[in-house]
Amino acid sequence: MRFGLTADQRALRDGTRRVLARHFDGEALRGAVRERGPGGDGAALRAAGPGAVDRGLWRALGDAGFFALRLPEADGxxxxxxxxxxxVFEEAGRALLPGPLVATHLAAGAVPGAATGETVVTAVAGGLVEWLAEADTVRGDATGAVPLRSLDPLTPLHRVPGGAATAPDPLAVLLTAAEQLGTAGRVAELAAQHARAREQFGRPVGAFQAVAHLCAGMLVRTETARAAVYAAAVTADPVDIAAARLLADEAAVRGARDCLQVHGGMGFTWESEVHLHLKRAWVRTRRSGVVAESEEVLAADLPTGGC
Incomplete structure (x- = not known):
């Protein structure tokens, strides 16, 4: 049996990439970051307050069916x-699309306006809540939430006392893993592009063994995570989702760190996309609880008994 993407699925993936490129391309990403401080200065960006959800982008995503994707046709x-x-969420992660995408998608059909992008929905997850000040609807108890300084300049965060005790939604975990997969694939692509274009001693840096090994490791982790995430999407089994989450987190975080190494000091500049992927990947690892929770799910599924 073959488990490759169907022609319709490939068309959906490619169409989503085109839609996102039209509404949130690299220049839009850099513009969103620049809005956090004058002239794109790093210190000003770190000190700036939370940004606002781009309502025009949100409605465009609604028009494209991003949030209503899994609703029955009879319900629009x-x-x-x-x-x-x-x-679709893999492509969103690849593009570093900002906003509470997972929460709004999961609220489609339950919260009026979520499916069309007219309503921004966020949710308490793992003791954190993203975009609290900008959301029209909050799912879960956000009482007593206090703002945090987020690593990611495009993801404002609040901490909710006692929120970590809330069990994460497996679908939210899986869709977050898909976003992590998108980041893993994108940084592997960026590293390979830079390794081919950047020259040292008259040779592309990708010709040097240390750089080649970094790029190869990124590709292996990305493809391993892709197999796990796609399989979990088919089975929807909590154990498969836990495994996909762990592999996707590793692929995204380690991949982004290795991509920074390939880029050298250039990767840390505010003009670069690379460090933004690393910071978003770090934030996503905390979105659906700590890693230990997924490890416990896997451990509980291990067979017991002696030889």
Whole structure:
């Protein structure tokens, strides 16, 4: 049996990439970061307050069916499944699309306006809540939430006392893993591009063994995570989702760190996309609880008994 993407799924993935490129391309990403401080100065960006959800972008995503993807056609949705949602969220992660995408998608059909992008929805997850000040609807108890200084300049955060005790939604975990997969794939691509273009001693830096090994490791981790995330989207099994989350987190965080190494000091500049992927990947690892929770799910599934 073959488990490759169908022609329709490939068309959905490619169409999503085109839509995101039209509404949130690299220049839009840099513009969103520049808005956090005058002239794109790093210190000013770190000191700036939370940004605002781009309501025009949110409605454009609604028009494209991003949030209503899994709703039945009778309810105005596309009638697609979890595998298709994973492909779409992988592209969102690749583009570093900002905003509480997962929470709004999961609220479609339950919260008026979420499916069309007219309503911004966020949710308490793992003791944190993203975009609290900008959300129209908060799912979960955010009482007593206090603002945090987020590592990611495009993801404002609040901490909710006692929120960590809330069990994460497995679908939210899987869609977050899909976003992590998108980051892993994108940074592997950026590293390979830089390794081919940048020259030292008259040779592309990718010709040097240390750089080549970094790029190869990124590719291996990305493809391993992709297999796990896609499989979990088919089975929707909590154990498979836990495994996908762990592999996708590793692929995104280690991949972004290795990509920074390939880029050298250039990767740390505010003009570069690379460090933004690393910071978003770090934030996503905390979105659905700590890693230990997924490890416990896997440990509980291990067979017991002696030889």
């Amino acid at each position: 949705g596309a009638g697609l499944g979890l595998p298709e949602a994973v492909l």
